[in-house]
Amino acid sequence: MGIVHIDNLNAGMLLAADVHDRNGRLLLGAGTELNDKHLYIFRTWGVLEADIAGIEEGSTPRPAESIDPELLAAAEAEIKPMFRYTDPGHPAIIELMHISTMKKVLHGVR
Amino acid sequence: MASADFKGPVTLERLVDMTTTVYSLPLFYDRLTEIINHPRCSVTDIARVITEDQGLTARLLKLANSPMFGYYSRIDTINKAVTIIGTQQIRDLALAMSVMEVFTDIPKELINMKSFWRHGIACGIIARALATYRRENNVERYFAAGILHDLGLLVMCTTIPGIVREILVTCSKDGTLCLNGELAHLGFTHAEVGRDLFRKWKIPVSIVEPVACHHAPAMAEQFPLGASIIHLANIICQALELGSSGERFVHPLDPAAWQRLDIPACALSRIVKQVEPQLEEAFAILGENAL
Numbered sequence: 001m002g003i004v005h006i007d008n009l010n011a012g013m014l015l016a017a018d019v020h021d022r023n024g025r026l027l028l029g030a031g032t033e034l035n036d037k038h039l040y041i042f043r044t045w046g047v048l049e050a051d052i053a054g055i056e057e058g059s060t061p062r063p064a065e066s067i068d069p070e071l072l073a074a075a076e077a078e079i080k081p082m083f084r085y086t087d088p089g090h091p092a093i094i095e096l097m098h099i100s101t102m103k104k105v106l107h108g109v110r
Numbered sequence: 111m112a113s114a115d116f117k118g119p120v121t122l123e124r125l126v127d128m129t130t131t132v133y134s135l136p137l138f139y140d141r142l143t144e145i146i147n148h149p150r151c152s153v154t155d156i157a158r159v160i161t162e163d164q165g166l167t168a169r170l171l172k173l174a175n176s177p178m179f180g181y182y183s184r185i186d187t188i189n190k191a192v193t194i195i196g197t198q199q200i201r202d203l204a205l206a207m208s209v210m211e212v213f214t215d216i217p218k219e220l221i222n223m224k225s226f227w228r229h230g231i232a233c234g235i236i237a238r239a240l241a242t243y244r245r246e247n248n249v250e251r252y253f254a255a256g257i258l259h260d261l262g263l264l265v266m267c268t269t270i271p272g273i274v275r276e277i278l279v280t281c282s283k284d285g286t287l288c289l290n291g292e293l294a295h296l297g298f299t300h301a302e303v304g305r306d307l308f309r310k311w312k313i314p315v316s317i318v319e320p321v322a323c324h325h326a327p328a329m330a331e332q333f334p335l336g337a338s339i340i341h342l343a344n345i346i347c348q349a350l351e352l353g354s355s356g357e358r359f360v361h362p363l364d365p366a367a368w369q370r371l372d373i374p375a376c377a378l379s380r381i382v383k384q385v386e387p388q389l390e391e392a393f394a395i396l397g398e399n400a401l
Contacts, residue, residue, distance in 0.1 A: 044384070084285075
């Protein structure tokens, strides 16, 4: 068993432990085989990870951060003008710029 | 041409007066508020008022069964929806939905209504998610305030289209914030227009103030938290380009509002990820009637 991040969870995986939401409410019991709807519900309730049977701890890294540097630079250049009135040193703005850049990288730079 | 049909100075009061003579909040909202505030009202009474509006009933039920709410069992009657979601919450949802239908004849070249409501709905959903993260009660209030936060802009588009066009043109030429353009041209902003209209419509302060102060959360007196939530949600929508209300830049974040919210920066990506799958369905449910 091992903790798997929500992005790496797939239908067909077997839960090794109960899954609770942030309030501690039971969403899904141990031993359940995951399907797509479960993953949807996890996301809806803010579940970030689950304990999966038959997986070694740490064997699944978070989604690869290997992004084409050119693409990344292009995305960054595209979002930069949008943020010209914000404080680029503020932690929230740094995070938002990161999310925005990643979104551009994933969905294609115009 | 700026004010062909508008003589004399443009004041907040006149804009709101002009708007309230042409547009009005559906009578149904008054009736709903009245019945909810009645000490002896029952869930069935409330449901009866809501079900008189079939379109609203259908949309409320669709929304209640959408992933935004994430209820496991099916909510198939308004009675159930009122019981599970709550009376105040249903009232706030109904408010947002009925206001969305009020303004329909906006000149297309001024504002893209589809994009405008996408921005509003996304802001509402993100505001709701931020409130949920903070474990606030009645998160639908933030949802409604988020959806309606830029409504003042629609008022301006209907009453002073010429001036709005001028502001848009100047701002896109100079690369400045439309908000500052509004201040320079008019001396007030869309946030204040929205505030005055909502006050006139007797919408609860818990929604009016966050709308009024979404660009200046420090000004909020009674609901600073709500104002901060809408402030941040609006900025997140702008940063992720979820719809648009005409502004091309991300507004500056008020550090005090951010501090008040007490949400770690790393939680933002989680919140965005959690919200993203809910967006399209909500656009489909809420957007169809507002165009």
